[in-house]
Amino acid sequence: MEKALIVKDLAKSYGNVTAVDSLKLEVQKGEIFGLLGHNGAGKTTSIECILGVKKPDRGSVEVLGMNPVTQRKQLFEKVGVQFQQTSYQDKITVAEICEVTYSLYKNPADWKELLKAFGLVDFQKQLVSELSGGERQKLSVLLALIPKPELVFLDELTTGLDSKARRDIWKYLESLKAKGLTIFLTSHYMDEVEILCDRICILKKGLAVALDSVPALIQQSPYDNLEEAYLWYSGEEENANESL
């Protein structure tokens, strides 16, 4: 199978603190891949190094067969990105931010259709700053899909969303996956990971401590559900027991 993403020996530290250490992973085309780990485990730094926004100390990254730094313009025609906690220009409306994002790509998706699919069509004239947290989160996922990407990075895609909105987004992403979209996501919600992800990688202090499919990882752990297996892998299970 073709690879959408190849990361080799990626490392990045800030001063004495190691954020990511020797990360090695591959994502197949058409796959939904989850990068898990608790806050500060190095998820966001990994994504930023993969996207070329941060310069890794060492290692190499190939996204859709391209180098994200030297082939940036070409690559980001095909890659959508949703950063964690996105903020926008002051006093910009939903329609305006969609229109601007649309204008950056050669062959973008119809953003009005996306607004409909995300239930945001009535908010077009509203200021982004006046949206609720959940609506803004949906908008940031929507904007990442405007390029009609082959690969999309979603950093904490459903943080702050209610159950209904989360399900709507899952359903929509699954439908895009069926059309061949590759998704690289991070999430703190194990139900979401279990439903969406084909394979996951668990980071602990910048090191990958597990990388496999969800059922395989549960099986290799002493537990029978992902939540507890995840805590066991990421080394939080003891702390969780202690605090009980």
Added chain:
Amino acid sequence: MRAFSTLLKTESKLMLRGMDTPIFGVAFPVGFAVILGMIVGNKPAFEGADFSFLQQSFGALTSIGICATGLMSVPLTVADYRHKKVLKRFRVTPVSPALLLLVQFVISFMISVISMLLVYSVCALFFGYRMIGSPWAFMLAYMLVLLAIYAIGMMLASISPNIKTANLLCSLVYFPMLLLSGATIPYEVMPKIMQKAMDVLPLTQGIKLLKGISLGIPTENVLLPIILMAGFTIVCTALSLRFFRWE
């Protein structure tokens, strides 16, 4: 090209919605021209002068728009977009975040020129203002002053680690320049010793240049301000590029 025009349209709307740039950059100098015209309009600049007070002040009035856009609007927007990670988001698109900066410059430049043309119209229509010097030479001088002030503004945006520092630095540069360079309070009414202190401010030199050219004073006499403006443009642009960060 489509990205540029869409950004230009949207960012212009945002700038107008923001209100502060239209107020400080356009309404303020135009209002100030009206007041100055009514108080001292056609009186000679000083006893025996062969030009009027308004003719002497015209250059200074046109510099207010340059300052409001170059020392407030541009650097604060850049610092804000960096802080909000708007620039970072542009780095993961096919378009360079530099395009967004270019759009900010173009909008600020347009607002500044509109401000200058409105000031001219008010002075010419209501107070009989005529430029003694060449309008083309004046346009060139105006461009040079604009470049110098924008370079200073960009340098402030580049060296500020965060939006608070950018705000502080811009205010520290903007308000003294506005009050003590002759842009608002005429240089000529200041005591000699004060004038010496004012001469240090880049905008004072810029206004001397605009004033000199608009009054038709021979270019050799404004050589020093020309050199200083070019110097500020080069040095501050170099510093901005050296210290600029996308996030």
